[in-house]
Amino acid sequence: MKVVKTVPELNRLLAPLRADDKSIGLVPTMGSLHEGHLSLVAAARADNDIVVMSVFVNPTQFAPDEDFEAYPRDLEQDIQLAAEAGVDVIFAPLTDEVYPPGFSTFIEVAGAETAGLCAASRPGHFRGVTTVVAILLDLVRPTRAYFGQKDAQQLAVIRRMAIDLALPAEIVGCPIVRDPDGLALSSRNAYLSATERAAALVLYRSLQAAREAIESGQHSRDKIIALVERLIAAEPLAEVQYVEARDAAGLVAPPTLTGETLIAAAARFGTARLIDNIIVEIKET
Numbered sequence: 001m002k003v004v005k006t007v008p009e010l011n012r013l014l015a016p017l018r019a020d021d022k023s024i025g026l027v028p029t030m031g032s033l034h035e036g037h038l039s040l041v042a043a044a045r046a047d048n049d050i051v052v053m054s055v056f057v058n059p060t061q062f063a064p065d066e067d068f069e070a071y072p073r074d075l076e077q078d079i080q081l082a083a084e085a086g087v088d089v090i091f092a093p094l095t096d097e098v099y100p101p102g103f104s105t106f107i108e109v110a111g112a113e114t115a116g117l118c119a120a121s122r123p124g125h126f127r128g129v130t131t132v133v134a135i136l137l138d139l140v141r142p143t144r145a146y147f148g149q150k151d152a153q154q155l156a157v158i159r160r161m162a163i164d165l166a167l168p169a170e171i172v173g174c175p176i177v178r179d180p181d182g183l184a185l186s187s188r189n190a191y192l193s194a195t196e197r198a199a200a201l202v203l204y205r206s207l208q209a210a211r212e213a214i215e216s217g218q219h220s221r222d223k224i225i226a227l228v229e230r231l232i233a234a235e236p237l238a239e240v241q242y243v244e245a246r247d248a249a250g251l252v253a254p255p256t257l258t259g260e261t262l263i264a265a266a267a268r269f270g271t272a273r274l275i276d277n278i279i280v281e282i283k284e285t
């Protein structure tokens, strides 16, 4: 596995592979790798000749009061885990390499995908995400790029951008990897104390309760949201940020839920802001 930090180094490495018509899978990450990230690598490995992983804590997707400074970073461990998982190239650039001096061009998705959910409490977040993903796609020029369903809104936003800008890479979504007790893996789980971690299980449990309610015939968007909000709020260590129920593909919000439906929630447990979601298939009645 090669580790490169600059764009010229990356180009030197990828140019012959492109000339050879090798397929390239890109896995963008902010590092602090866990099994969730490695599942994206496994998917990319299965579909492509070459797997490139970017490790870059992207400053433009953090608001000034967020955890950019505190975000866990351990490149040495990431290199080891990525090598074991079969990554061929790690691209771990410094900020200047991604955002040249004077940088002033941003990409913004302005549809239902960026209305509400995480966009409400993290203004500017998705603008930072789409901008960095567009840059990474342009630098690596992958055949396919892999993103986790864990960040369901991010995936929907990136799919929208890829369609609207006719980006050549195929955008591939991958299922959420969870600990055996249901907690979705996240680099931010490192912020949790043992009691907060136990409390955080309420997220997935509440989403499961929504699934059961839907399967028992409750298709009202408002009622499903209220149910999940009430269940999360019943956990004293949880501070609910949002609960949403949306059409899974375009993130529009119909009053009566139907088809592939995303139920998503965000809550704070101590200093950790965690998100989780499930997709429920609701058949027409």
Ligand code: AMP
Pocket: 028, 029, 030, 031, 035, 036, 037, 039, 040, 146, 147, 148, 149, 150, 151, 174, 175, 176, 177, 178, 184, 185, 186, 187
């Ligand atoms: P991050 O490093 O948090 O920006 O995540 C990099 C990629 O890994 C994103 O596409 C995430 O959606 C994905 N990811 C993070 N956690 C998980 C998880 N538990 N299961 C699947 N994918 C994940």
